[in-house]
Amino acid sequence: MPKKVGMIGCGNIAPQYVTGLSMFPEDITLAACADLVAEKAQAFAQVNGIEALSVDDLLARDDIEIIINLTTPNVHHETCLRVLNAGKHVYTEKPLALKREDGRSVVDIAASKGLRVGCAPDTFLGSGGQTSRAAIDEGRIGRPVSATAFMAGHGPEAWHPNPGFFYLDGGGPMLDMGPYYLTALVNLLGPIKGIAAFTSRAFDERVANHEAIRGQRLPVTVSTHYAGTIEFVSGAIATLITSFDTWRHHLPNIEIHGTEGSMSVPDPNTFGGTVSVWTPQTQAWEAVSPRPGAEYLRGVGVADMARSINRGEPHRASGALGLHVLDAMLAFDESSRARRVIELSTTVDRPAVWVP
Numbered sequence: 001m002p003k004k005v006g007m008i009g010c011g012n013i014a015p016q017y018v019t020g021l022s023m024f025p026e027d028i029t030l031a032a033c034a035d036l037v038a039e040k041a042q043a044f045a046q047v048n049g050i051e052a053l054s055v056d057d058l059l060a061r062d063d064i065e066i067i068i069n070l071t072t073p074n075v076h077h078e079t080c081l082r083v084l085n086a087g088k089h090v091y092t093e094k095p096l097a098l099k100r101e102d103g104r105s106v107v108d109i110a111a112s113k114g115l116r117v118g119c120a121p122d123t124f125l126g127s128g129g130q131t132s133r134a135a136i137d138e139g140r141i142g143r144p145v146s147a148t149a150f151m152a153g154h155g156p157e158a159w160h161p162n163p164g165f166f167y168l169d170g171g172g173p174m175l176d177m178g179p180y181y182l183t184a185l186v187n188l189l190g191p192i193k194g195i196a197a198f199t200s201r202a203f204d205e206r207v208a209n210h211e212a213i214r215g216q217r218l219p220v221t222v223s224t225h226y227a228g229t230i231e232f233v234s235g236a237i238a239t240l241i242t243s244f245d246t247w248r249h250h251l252p253n254i255e256i257h258g259t260e261g262s263m264s265v266p267d268p269n270t271f272g273g274t275v276s277v278w279t280p281q282t283q284a285w286e287a288v289s290p291r292p293g294a295e296y297l298r299g300v301g302v303a304d305m306a307r308s309i310n311r312g313e314p315h316r317a318s319g320a321l322g323l324h325v326l327d328a329m330l331a332f333d334e335s336s337r338a339r340r341v342i343e344l345s346t347t348v349d350r351p352a353v354w355v356p
């Protein structure tokens with residue numbers, strides 16, 4: 001029987017989940033939604049043929065076992081706790097929380113209640129993430145020794161209808177986009193040991209460009225350029241830049257370099273893309289035959305969680321992974337402020353390979 005799922009937060013990303021969840025009808029059914037703004041929930045429910053409820057009424061529904069938290073990052077922690085305290089499993093959009101202790105409390109409270117925590121991103125379960133993972137596991141590039149990862153742009157105020165939160169506490173290019181890159185790197189290279197980084201901010205104010213709020217001035221209270229070096233427990237070293245201060249560039253998304261070859265990994269904010277490998281034998285970049293999942297949308301991680309609950313197995317886009325990624329992301333600003341290496345306080349195993 002598919003598990004019934006409810007959604008809290010009916011904003012910009014919510015429609016993608018509706019389509020993404022619908023790809024896994026044997027595992028999950030989206031039954032109801034709620035939003036702080038009741039009219040948003042009603043409009044969303046009407047378009048998608050589901051029930052609109054208040055948050056309290058949604059949490060009181062006995063037939064709904066999993067809640068997807070699509071609220072803004074500043075309320076992820078409190079919303080996750082409300083869900084868990086209502087006795088339901090929670091799958092939250094990234095980041096898990098804004099502080100380590102808050103992220104840890106979500107994971108710990110869930111464990112104490114025998115409930116699951118899932119955390120976005122789930123893009124690493126797509127074709128790009130799983131094909132590159134298989135290539136590493138098969139030894140196509142030998143032992144990975146280094147990586148580069150770049151997410152650079154000029155910020156979401158050009159297109160997002162509600163971009164203010166990206167520039168306030170809990171926003172910035174690391175907490176917003178870092179989860180895709182760090183989760184992809186952990187999936188490929190394993191847990192992170194320590195971070196050394198510098199961070200900066202180019203502008204104290206941004207100007208919104210979405211037609212609904214064009215010209216609105218947005219204060220910036222967070223770092224908007226992050227440059228750091230990541231040491232993995234395996235000994236591999238990665239260079240990561242996340243930036244909202246970059247107009248244009250020619251940087252690749254992710255490359256992994258091993259003892260026997262190099263690998264190009266597609267954009268970890270998507271599910272598809274081509275993985276290619278270069279070796280001294282071939283002297284050329286050759287596409288790796290893709291694993292399934294190029295067509296997935298956000299929601300596959302929720303489906304995996306529902307399926308794993310039924311099977312009594314660990315799920316892949318887990319709270320522990322989200323907490324480790326949060327630990328790493330916070331270490332960038334901390335390292336920059338302290339001008340020293342920050343050793344992470346958490347660790348996590350590489351998630352199991354996804355079997356569709």
Ligand SMILES: NC(=O)c1ccc[n+]([C@@H]2O[C@H](COP(=O)([O-])OP(=O)(O)OC[C@H]3O[C@@H](n4cnc5c(N)ncnc54)[C@H](O)[C@@H]3O)[C@@H](O)[C@H]2O)c1
Nearest residue numbers: 009010011012013035036037070071072073075093094162
């Ligand atoms: N927009 C994207 O492209 C995108 C992509 C991937 C992930 N995300 C993540 O998804 C989450 C939501 O982003 P978004 O772009 O949809 O934001 P949004 O502002 O468009 O939507 C958030 C919704 O949550 C509601 N909300 C806020 N606080 C609430 C509360 N306490 N209780 C109930 N509802 C509440 C708001 O009213 C709003 O409708 C964020 O964590 C973001 O990082 C967004």
